[in-house]
Amino acid sequence: MLRQGTIVDATIIAAPSSTKNSTGQRDPEMHLDAESSLVHSVIGTAANVADVTQAHELLHGRETVAFGDAGYVGVEQRPERERRVEWQVAMRPGKRRALGDTAAGRLRERIERLKAQVRARGEHAFRVIKRQFGYVKVRYRGLTKNTAQLHTLFALANIWMVRRQLLATG
Numbered sequence: 059m060l061r062q063g064t065i066v067d068a069t070i071i072a073a074p075s076s077t078k079n080s081t082g083q084r085d086p087e088m089h090l091d092a093e094s095s096l097v098h099s100v101i102g103t104a105a106n107v108a109d110v111t112q113a114h115e116l117l118h119g120r121e122t123v124a125f126g127d128a129g130y131v132g133v134e135q136r137p138e139r140e141r142r143v144e145w146q147v148a149m150r151p152g153k154r155r156a157l158g159d160t161a162a163g164r165l166r167e168r169i170e171r172l173k174a175q176v177r178a179r180g181e182h183a184f185r186v187i188k189r190q191f192g193y194v195k196v197r198y199r200g201l202t203k204n205t206a207q208l209h210t211l212f213a214l215a216n217i218w219m220v221r222r223q224l225l226a227t228g
Contacts, residue, residue, distance in 0.1 A: 063092035063123040064143075065180035066116065066130060068109045069188075071204075072195045092125065095179045095219060097212040102205030114138045125177050146173050186215040 091098050099116040109129040114136060117124065123144045126133065130147045133139075149170050157163035187193045193211055196204045217224070 063125065063176075064098070064117060064121045065092050065177055066109070066113055066124060066126040067177065067180040067184070068129065069184050070105050071193065092123075092176060092179065095182060096216045097183050100205070100208050100212050102201055102208050104201065110136065117143060125173060125180075127177060146176075148173060148177070182219060183212060183215045186218050187211050190218060191215070 098118055101112050101116060103112060109126075110131070110133050113124070113126065113130055113133045115138075121143050123146060125146045126148065128148045128150045130145070131150065133145050133147060149166075154167065154170060157166055191211060191214070196207075198204050198207065
């Protein structure tokens, strides 16, 4: 059973078009504690920043394993790698299709499905922010203001996700 680990994921939040913003999008990147499913780190970046470039910045340092989707392929070779973390990164879809119907291919597919089950827990915080809180488009101009709002929203999402446990104790 996994006790110490991090799940990494990212999503694009639409930004209103403006004359000062040519890309019109922001990309918050999020890291989630695998055991509790609570977000422990958030970084807001422009949508054109690759997920893999921010991965090591968001680890809290006590992880033994980190899970990521195919956007994190190559994270082990990044020059900023400082910590001893075992990365479990999803196989690219084209490679998965090319596995074939052999014993080794079926085993590898099963491993990929198990990794996907762990990573799916990371999607819950995004669902809370987008569906429960209705945050599908940024409201401010500028990365600093939007990142500050994302920190607040993910903190509230953490409370939302443990609300039953909190109510049971009170």
